[in-house]
Amino acid sequence: MVVGSADTAERRGLAELFARHAPEATRLAYLLTGDHALAEDLVQDAFVRAAGRLAHLRSREAFSPYLRRTVVNLSKNHFRHQTVERAYLARQAREPQIEPVDGGAIAHESMRRALQQLPARQRAAVVLRFYEDLPESEIAEILRCRPGTVRSLVSRGVAALRTSSEVLDGA
Amino acid sequence: MARSDRSDEMHDVRAFLERMASEAPIPSEEGGAVVRRARRHVGATLVSGALAIALVITGGVAALDAVRAWNRTTPLVSEPPPTPTGSPSIAITGRFGEDDLRDLVLRASDRPTGHGLRHDPSFSEFNGVTSVASTLDVSTSALAQAGLVTAYFNGFLSDAWYDTGAPPEERVDLVSYAILFPDVEAAHTGFELIAAGPTTPVSGWRSEPVDELGEEAQESRGVWNDVPTAAIVWRVDNVVLFLASQGYGDAIPFGVLRPLAELMDARAT
Numbered sequence: 001m002v003v004g005s006a007d008t009a010e011r012r013g014l015a016e017l018f019a020r021h022a023p024e025a026t027r028l029a030y031l032l033t034g035d036h037a038l039a040e041d042l043v044q045d046a047f048v049r050a051a052g053r054l055a056h057l058r059s060r061e062a063f064s065p066y067l068r069r070t071v072v073n074l075s076k077n078h079f080r081h082q083t084v085e086r087a088y089l090a091r092q093a094r095e096p097q098i099e100p101v102d103g104g105a106i107a108h109e110s111m112r113r114a115l116q117q118l119p120a121r122q123r124a125a126v127v128l129r130f131y132e133d134l135p136e137s138e139i140a141e142i143l144r145c146r147p148g149t150v151r152s153l154v155s156r157g158v159a160a161l162r163t164s165s166e167v168l169d170g171a
Numbered sequence: 172m173a174r175s176d177r178s179d180e181m182h183d184v185r186a187f188l189e190r191m192a193s194e195a196p197i198p199s200e201e202g203g204a205v206v207r208r209a210r211r212h213v214g215a216t217l218v219s220g221a222l223a224i225a226l227v228i229t230g231g232v233a234a235l236d237a238v239r240a241w242n243r244t245t246p247l248v249s250e251p252p253p254t255p256t257g258s259p260s261i262a263i264t265g266r267f268g269e270d271d272l273r274d275l276v277l278r279a280s281d282r283p284t285g286h287g288l289r290h291d292p293s294f295s296e297f298n299g300v301t302s303v304a305s306t307l308d309v310s311t312s313a314l315a316q317a318g319l320v321t322a323y324f325n326g327f328l329s330d331a332w333y334d335t336g337a338p339p340e341e342r343v344d345l346v347s348y349a350i351l352f353p354d355v356e357a358a359h360t361g362f363e364l365i366a367a368g369p370t371t372p373v374s375g376w377r378s379e380p381v382d383e384l385g386e387e388a389q390e391s392r393g394v395w396n397d398v399p400t401a402a403i404v405w406r407v408d409n410v411v412l413f414l415a416s417q418g419y420g421d422a423i424p425f426g427v428l429r430p431l432a433e434l435m436d437a438r439a440t
Contacts, residue, residue: 014206022198022205030195031188040196044205045310049371051209052305069372077310077370111187130181131188144368144376158184 014051021064022047025071031127032075034116042078046070068132069142076120076143114161122160125153261320264354265409267439272297272323275410275439277347279325283431287330288345294326303350307413308369308395317364318357322350329418340420347435348413355409362387362406365413369395381405384436385412390425401425403432407439 022043029039029046050067115123121143128139129150136147136154143150267275277283279290300319304311324346331341350365352358366389368376376393381403388405401422402415414432416423 014209015203018198018206018209026198027192027195031192036196040198043198044208045312047205048209049308066372070370073370073372074310077313077364077367108187108190112191115187115191126184127188130185131192141374142372144373158180161184162180 017051017063018047021067024064025067028068028127028132029071029075031115031131032072032120032124033078034112038078042071042074046074049074065138072124072128072142076124111161118157118160122153122157125150126157126161129154261318261353263320263351263409265352265358267351267408267410269321269351272321272349272351272410275349275412275435276323276325277327277345277414277431277435281431281434283327283345283427288327288343289330291326291328294324294328294346296324298322298324298348303348306346307348307365308371309364309367310370313364314361317360318353319361320351320353322348324348340418343416343418343420343423345414345416345423345431347431348411349435350411350413352409352411358406358409358411359387361411362404365404365411366391368393371396373400384432385440390428392422392425401428403428405432405436407436410439412436412439 025043025046026039029042030036033039033042046067050063050070115126118126124143125139128134128142129136134142136150139150140147143153145153263269298306299321300315301311303309303319303322304314306324327345327347329341329343331337331339332344350361352361366378368378368391373393373395376391376395378389378391381388381390384403385405385407388403390401390403392399392401394400395417398417398419399422400415400417401424402413403425404411404413406412412432412435414428414435416428
């Protein structure tokens with residue numbers, strides 16, 4: 001039974017799976033990291049891991065949520081060590097600023113920077129709530145916390161986004 | 172804040188995230204290299220990850236034989252007597268070296284009791300970073316960056332694994348690892364990575380620090396890949412020790428795991 005499942009997960013099946021799920025996973029990873037190369041790396045790692053568990057999933061439909069969770073977990077791990085995160089933020093701060101051409105672009109750039117400055121868990125909670133539209137219970141399962149904690153993370157994340165983007169706008 | 176303001180704010184956040192997501196890179200259509208990696212991983216995970224749920228589904232001895240046969244034909248597992256897989260060019264400045272690892276893991280002669288566990292020589296080997304990362308479900312690149320040199324593990328299975336008529340709930344395994352890093356600092360990083368828990372989904376995962384083992388230690392319990400799991404990880408100098416159990420009814424309780432961990436710890440300290 002498992003051997004049969006593994007057989008069907010041959011190259012072609014995996015290629016189709018990658019083609020179907022990688023774009024959405026990459027968008028999520030990019031929102032969580034703000035970095036093109038890192039997002040692609042995370043999705044590749046996540047896909048390999050999720051594919052390794054393919055035979056253990058109850059159905060093919062479970063693959064997408066599984067991949068999403070793995071992307072979130074890997075991105076959290078990436079930022080787990082504060083030193084890494086501080087170095088990353090310092091590097092971001094040193095990067096040349098994009099010259100915005102209009103008010104909308106300024107606001108977008110401010111929000112983008114503010115999002116990347118949120119702690120990893122807050123950032124994940126905000127992205128999963130407002131981009132993935134996941135219910136609090138599902139986010140809680142992904143972030144391994146209680147639904148009440150998710151509410152708090154989202155609320156603090158949005159407040160920090162608002163404050164940071166206002167400060168950045170005013171700078 | 173008024174309701175309409177809050178609603179506008181949520182709308183702004185959604186609109187911003189949608190726009191930012193549209194700036195994400197577009198992966199290549201077939202992801203050739205990733206698919207090749209994934210394909211290899213599918214095979215490796217089926218046999219070397221946490222002793223394979225496949226055994227439960229396909230049932231006992233036949234599957235176990237298939238796993239052993241696969242192990243004999245793949246470079247992931249070496250024939251006994253196993254040999255270290257680490258690179259001789261890595262300078263090890265910590266107390267322990269590759270030759271110590273086999274003495275640090277739980278041994279067959281330790282006879283872990285309580286669940287009819289027996290040592291299976293098929294699951295006794297040196298592992299490189301990829302196998303360790305796959306089995307412990309930790310980021311391979313992070314573990315490699317931490318400097319993992321090599322690891323040795325012994326696996327134990329309950330009698331129910333060999334008995335096709337036994338209820339699946341009686342199937343319990345126990346895995347003992349000694350993971351070598353070049354120095355204390357690298358081992359500390361490795362400890363933190365493993366203590367952070369699996370990267371793939373878990374539910375009800377709870378971790379607590381443990382005072383009595385090594386220089387830093389943590390025990391964790393939860394459900395990983397739908398299987399109840401209990402794990403203890405700790406560090407002694409430049410080695411990270413790991414003892415974990417999975418069971419389809421339940422994992423081995425900490426009351427049994429702890430004395431076994433203390434036995435390993437006593438040898439290391």
